[in-house]
Amino acid sequence: MKLRIQHHTTYRYTWPVLYSIQHVRLTPQQDIKQRILDWKIRTPAKHHSACDHHGNAVHTFSVNQQHRELTVQSHGHVEIDSLDDGYTPHQSFSLHPLVYTPTTQLTQFNDEMREFASFVADTHIPFAHRILTLAHAVADRVVYTKGSTTVADSAMQAFENGQGVCQDHSHVMLACLRAHGIPARYVSGYFFNPNVEQHDSHAWVEVFDENRQQWLGVDATHKSLVQGNHCRLAVAKDFTGASPIRGIRTGGGQETLDVQVTIERVG
Template sequence: MRLSIRHDTVYSYDPPPAQLTLRLRLFAVDCAMQRVEAWSVRVNGAEVAPLLTNSFGDREALWRAPERPERVEVSVEGAVETEDRAGMLGRWPPHRPAVFLRYSPLTEPDGGIAAFAQQVADASDGLLPMLHNLNEAVADAVEYRPGATDSSVTAAGALERGAGVCQDHAHLFAAACRSLEVPARYVVGYLHDPEAPLGGTHAWAEAWVQGLGWVGFDPTHRQSPTDAYVRLGSGLDAFDAAPIRGHMHGESAESLAADVAVGVAQ
């Protein structure tokens, strides 16, 4: 499938901060599930090139406001050819999977997560069936309910509440895997959903399966990623994998508005 992406984010500041730096991880890269045909990232109309490729295989750029900004607009446009590989990425990038056994503040498992994960493992025959069962179990345990959580809610908090969004599903899946000594990472990207014509940003998880490599799981949709997904980047959790992260010097109130469109390209 050939997908087109347009993603605009506008930040407003009051009063303008003395200094502003943005870390941008908005660059899709070629991997087993996708081939990037065209991609551009612009800040206030000027194109921004990636500065480096980090240890997770994701490209990053830094942008610093030349003066006190009242408004910053970050725009992404691209076209990506995708392939349905049942979520299998293989060994990409070629770093040690054990890096993703680390806990983070948002994914540290408590007793509830450990018991939840162990119950799924005990009822499963083998690692790959267990991961598919865990995908379903997360969806059953945390009802998809926009507004039920915010970005500060942990995997343990989402399980306790029993409601959340894709971020919470991915956090809980990763936390449960790590509690079972299975490396897992949080993934951000885009999803083309025929039932939501404009599509949007999305989050899912990937787990390491010996002999197969990284395999993706999306509890929100009870499936592995298909050719409707465009992978943007990964990390230990949503904060670590955030496509845009800013650092301000000086007191300022920040607000943002985002507009995302993902469609089938002609």
């Protein structure tokens, strides 16, 4: 499947920003199942391109003059093949899976969450079945409710409140898996739904299958394994390291954010 993707992000501020630096992770991953045909990123200042320790492409720029608006655009074409039962291809660049085992501030767990996911440690149950069952349980426990959380909310908060969005589903999944010592990582990207015109950024998780020595993608929000409708942007321990745009600023006052994502199938 060939997709045309456009991602338009604009920050607006109530007072002038004196200085800002932004890290942009809006370049799709590239492997034998996901191929970039063309891709461009536009930033308000010249950007520097590099690869972070997770293997993500990162574009960094800074704005040294006063501004009350900042826009980042990315667009291009990506060709995506369905994964083999949700498993990603073997990667030439990859950190050791144990890097994704410790909890983070956003993926801490409590005893209730450990017990909630206790079945994931039962090796008598096929691995993919365990992980997909957990995805269903998380989606039922944390009801998808747009606008119910912020990017600063943790897995324990979403689990306790019983509502959230894809980011929260992913953080709860990570917390539950890490509670049982299973390596799992956060994935940012896009989910193509042919029945809608306006899309959003999306998030899911990848869980390391020790027997296959591969990562298994699972989307709790859609209660499914990752197949041909997902476009991977970045991986990290949680949202913080995989956020499409993340930075710091001096000044600016209150911030408003406008994000527009359009995805079209063109082949």
